[in-house]
Amino acid sequence: MRHVRIRIDLSYDGSNFHGWALQPGLRTVQAEVQRALGVALRRPEVWVTCAGRTDTGVHARGQVIHLDVAEEVLVASAGRAPVPPVAALVRKLNGILEPDVRVHEARVVPAEFDARFSALWRRYAYRVADAPAAYDPLTRHHVLHWPRPLDLATMNAAAADLLGLNDYTSFCKAREGATAIRRVTRLDWARDERGVATMTVVADAFCHSMVRSLVGCLLAIGEGRKDVTWAADMLRRASRSSDIHIASARGLTLEEVGYPSDDELAGRLLITRARRSQEEL
Known part of the structure; x- marks a missing residue:
């Protein structure tokens, strides 16, 4: 039997999901997608691999x-x-899935294709409304409301120090046996036409x-609580610190x-x- x-x-609105990955007794995107595929393909069990596991409340367009x-x-x-x-599979899936998950395209790819590897x-985007005029109640589940104004020029200056191939242990929740060495090629902030501050x-x-x-x-740097050099200091520290606040999932989207x-x-x-290892740095 030939397999393809x-x-x-x-894409999905992560507001009512407990993240991507399967969790017993909880609604997750993976569980919903695999259930829909099982119905569409008339298979008792279907397993999928994703490009990136999003956390509870995080959204995805891509x-x-x-x-x-x-x-x-x-x-x-x-x-x-x-x-x-x-x-036909796309049509079937969208007829089975709830409205907060949509399939845009499906196609046969080479066997060597792996969504993750x-x-x-x-590319992720994080959106923040730091002024009353920028806050739209219609996007409240996708944009973080921030009560103090942010200085994007200062934030971009600090962000520039975080680019490149680095050990990002200071910015990660540790997982046993995993490396935190990553290559960041873009990190910057800009405002859209409504004034929403968006980090890409x-x-x-x-x-x-x-x-x-x-x-x-x-955000801590942008509102003046920390100096512009603090981001670089934290990166060099290479150890997780409670001083770095993990922002709400609400504003984050896998684009x-x-x-x-x-x-x-x-x-x-x-x-x-x-x-990857430290020798690469």
């Missing part, structure tokens, strides 16, 4: 997952639909709570994940599955 690998691009399915199962699930089987980079961060990968810890650090071309997938897997 399917890539699915989806989450990517993959799964393997027997080709005949995929074809049979489409029935007499006048569209390709993967297009093939990724070149992930791009890295090859993120460790647990890293983005929200970066936000918490820079996009970047992948190499199909002919570079195998090489990418070799790179990302190799554990």
